[in-house]
Amino acid sequence: MPATPPDHLLQLLPDVVVQTDSQWVVTYLNPAWQKVTGHPLAGTIGHSLLDFVHADDRGTLRSGMPVFRLRFAGGEYRWVRLQLQADVDERERVLSRQGLLVEITEVTEQVLVEVRQRFLRLLETIDGVVWEAERGVGNTFLSPQVERLFGYTVEEWRADPGFWRGHLHPEDVGQALAIDEAAYNATHSYAYEMNYRLIAKGGKVVWVRDLCRAIVEPGRPNRMIGLMIDVSQQKQTELELVQSDARYALATRGSNDGIWYWNLAEDVFHASRRFHEILGLDDADAQHDDGWAFLGQRIDPDDRERVQAAYRRHLAGERPDFSVDFRALHASGRLVWVNWRGVAQFEQGRPVRMAGSLSDLAQRGSSYDFLTSLPGRPLFRDRLEHAIAVQQGAVSREERLERQGDATSFAVLLLDLDQFKAVNDTFGHHAGDQLLQQVARRLEGSVRPADLVARMSGDEFNVLLEAVDEPTATARVGQIAAALSAPYRLDGRTVEVGASIGVVVSQPGLSSTDDYLRAADAAMYRAKSQRLGVCLFKADR
Incomplete structure (x- = not known):
C-alpha cells in the first residue's frame, strides 16, 4: 500500500480527502470537505458517510460504483465522484477505505462514459x-x-x-x-x-x-x-401453489429453483421438493416448525451473519426485496453455493409472510461461474453439443473445413480434485476458494484458445479439447495433470493437491451431450477409485 502523505500536506489539498473505517464511519477529512460541501468537519467525523449519500445510491456506492449523489449543506444533492481504495488485512477483510472526492460537474465526459459503460456491463x-x-x-x-x-x-x-x-x-x-x-x-x-x-x-x-x-x-x-x-415457464407452477393455501404467492423465478414460503407470525417454513433436493435433504418433511433454526443449520457458519443481515434489512424496509449468495451445507457434507431470494408481504407495516426461491448457482442458467470467472454448465453443454454436431456432419461442409482441415474429433475431460475437502476443513473456505481459482488459471494455461475450460460445480471442472485425436488428447491430458500436480500457495502455505481425470474421445457409440458427460464421469470415477490419476473411457468397459 502506498505511503500516506503527511497530514500537513493533506490539509493543503484542494480536493477532499475522505477516510472511513470498515463500517463506513468517517475517521478523517481534510479542510477541503467543509469548503466543498459546506458541512463542518466536527459534524461529519464519527458519522457514517452513507448518511450523506442519496438513499438510491447507497447500494451502488457499497458495491464499488464511484459516482453518486452527496447531500451538501442546505439539503441539496449534487453528483460527486469518490473512488475509494480499501486497506485489507491478510484475510482480505476491509480495515479502512480512503480516496479523493470531487464534484461530478468538474469531471470530463470521458469519466461519465466510463461510469455508464461499467453500469451497462453490470446490467x-x-x-x-x-x-x-x-x-x-x-x-x-x-x-x-x-x-x-x-x-x-x-x-x-x-x-x-x-x-x-x-x-x-x-x-x-x-x-x-x-x-x-x-x-x-x-x-x-x-x-x-x-x-x-x-x-x-x-x-x-x-x-x-x-x-x-x-x-x-x-x-x-x-x-x-x-x-x-x-416468468412464463414458472407461471403454471406458481398458480398451482397460489391455489394451495396461497403459500407460494411470491414464487420462484427459475424453473429449476426450490420454492419456499415462510409464515413469519408462526415461524413455520414450507419448502418444495426441489428446495430439499438442492440441499440433499429428504423431502418427506416439507414443513419446518422452527423456520430460522432450520435455515440456520443449512448455512455455512462463515456466511451466516451476512445472510441474516440481508433478510433483516429487507424486513426493516431498507430493501424492496433480498437476494444473497452463500455456501450451504449439503447433506452429503460438501458445500454448495446457492442464491436465496424472496419478498415479504407487510400488513399494517409489519412483515407477516415471505416467499421466494433457492437456486443452485452451479446449475442456474448463468453463463459464467462468479468465483473462477470460467464458463459454467450451460455454455459448456452448448459448445459440446456443437462439437457433436460437427463430428456427426450436422453442420455445413464449409464450417467443417474451417476446423483445421476437417479435424472434427474432440475429447471431453472431467476432473475432480482429490484433496479439496481436506483443504477446506484444514485451512478454511477462503483457502478452498483460492485453490479453485488457481486450478482454473492452470487449466486455462494448459489448453489452446480454441478449447474450453468450465467449472461445473464444487471442485469439478470440464475441459473440451476440439480437433484432437486420441494420441493428441492423451498428450494434452498429461500436460494438464502435470500442471495441476505442482504445489499451490494458499494464504502463505504450500499445499499439494492431486486430481482424478476422466477422458472420453469422440466415438460413434456416443451421440449426445449427456452420453459424453456420463462417459467422462464414469472414467473419472474409475480414475479416482483405483487411484489411476487419468482414465480413458472405452465403450466396452
Missing part, C-alpha cells in the same frame, strides 16, 4: 429488463435485455411513451394500469410488485413479474424504476 449480468419511467415521457431507460425477452429493440420501445400500456394483455390492462396510476400519483416512495402478461413481437404472450419502486422527490414528477422478469 448485462441481470436476468431481466431494468427500466425507469416518467409520466408523459414513458421509459427514460431500458436495459438491452428487452430485445431478448420481448423481441422489441430499445429504440422501438422508447419511441412511443404509451408502448408498455399498448402491449399489455387485454385481460390484465385494468389491474396493471390501476397499479401504475397509483405509483404516478403517490405521495411517498414505496416498493411494489406487478404480475401481468405482455404481448411480445410476433404475438407471443409473456408472463412478467415486475419488481418496482415509485420514487417521489420534491420538485420533479414521480418516476418508477423496476426489473421485469420473464
Whole structure:
C-alpha cells in the first residue's frame, strides 16, 4: 500500500480527502470537505458517510460504483465522484477505505462514459429488463435485455411513451394500469410488485413479474424504476401453489429453483421438493416448525451473519426485496453455493409472510461461474453439443473445413480434485476458494484458445479439447495433470493437491451431450477409485 502523505500536506489539498473505517464511519477529512460541501468537519467525523449519500445510491456506492449523489449543506444533492481504495488485512477483510472526492460537474465526459459503460456491463449480468419511467415521457431507460425477452429493440420501445400500456394483455390492462396510476400519483416512495402478461413481437404472450419502486422527490414528477422478469415457464407452477393455501404467492423465478414460503407470525417454513433436493435433504418433511433454526443449520457458519443481515434489512424496509449468495451445507457434507431470494408481504407495516426461491448457482442458467470467472454448465453443454454436431456432419461442409482441415474429433475431460475437502476443513473456505481459482488459471494455461475450460460445480471442472485425436488428447491430458500436480500457495502455505481425470474421445457409440458427460464421469470415477490419476473411457468397459 502506498505511503500516506503527511497530514500537513493533506490539509493543503484542494480536493477532499475522505477516510472511513470498515463500517463506513468517517475517521478523517481534510479542510477541503467543509469548503466543498459546506458541512463542518466536527459534524461529519464519527458519522457514517452513507448518511450523506442519496438513499438510491447507497447500494451502488457499497458495491464499488464511484459516482453518486452527496447531500451538501442546505439539503441539496449534487453528483460527486469518490473512488475509494480499501486497506485489507491478510484475510482480505476491509480495515479502512480512503480516496479523493470531487464534484461530478468538474469531471470530463470521458469519466461519465466510463461510469455508464461499467453500469451497462453490470446490467448485462441481470436476468431481466431494468427500466425507469416518467409520466408523459414513458421509459427514460431500458436495459438491452428487452430485445431478448420481448423481441422489441430499445429504440422501438422508447419511441412511443404509451408502448408498455399498448402491449399489455387485454385481460390484465385494468389491474396493471390501476397499479401504475397509483405509483404516478403517490405521495411517498414505496416498493411494489406487478404480475401481468405482455404481448411480445410476433404475438407471443409473456408472463412478467415486475419488481418496482415509485420514487417521489420534491420538485420533479414521480418516476418508477423496476426489473421485469420473464416468468412464463414458472407461471403454471406458481398458480398451482397460489391455489394451495396461497403459500407460494411470491414464487420462484427459475424453473429449476426450490420454492419456499415462510409464515413469519408462526415461524413455520414450507419448502418444495426441489428446495430439499438442492440441499440433499429428504423431502418427506416439507414443513419446518422452527423456520430460522432450520435455515440456520443449512448455512455455512462463515456466511451466516451476512445472510441474516440481508433478510433483516429487507424486513426493516431498507430493501424492496433480498437476494444473497452463500455456501450451504449439503447433506452429503460438501458445500454448495446457492442464491436465496424472496419478498415479504407487510400488513399494517409489519412483515407477516415471505416467499421466494433457492437456486443452485452451479446449475442456474448463468453463463459464467462468479468465483473462477470460467464458463459454467450451460455454455459448456452448448459448445459440446456443437462439437457433436460437427463430428456427426450436422453442420455445413464449409464450417467443417474451417476446423483445421476437417479435424472434427474432440475429447471431453472431467476432473475432480482429490484433496479439496481436506483443504477446506484444514485451512478454511477462503483457502478452498483460492485453490479453485488457481486450478482454473492452470487449466486455462494448459489448453489452446480454441478449447474450453468450465467449472461445473464444487471442485469439478470440464475441459473440451476440439480437433484432437486420441494420441493428441492423451498428450494434452498429461500436460494438464502435470500442471495441476505442482504445489499451490494458499494464504502463505504450500499445499499439494492431486486430481482424478476422466477422458472420453469422440466415438460413434456416443451421440449426445449427456452420453459424453456420463462417459467422462464414469472414467473419472474409475480414475479416482483405483487411484489411476487419468482414465480413458472405452465403450466396452
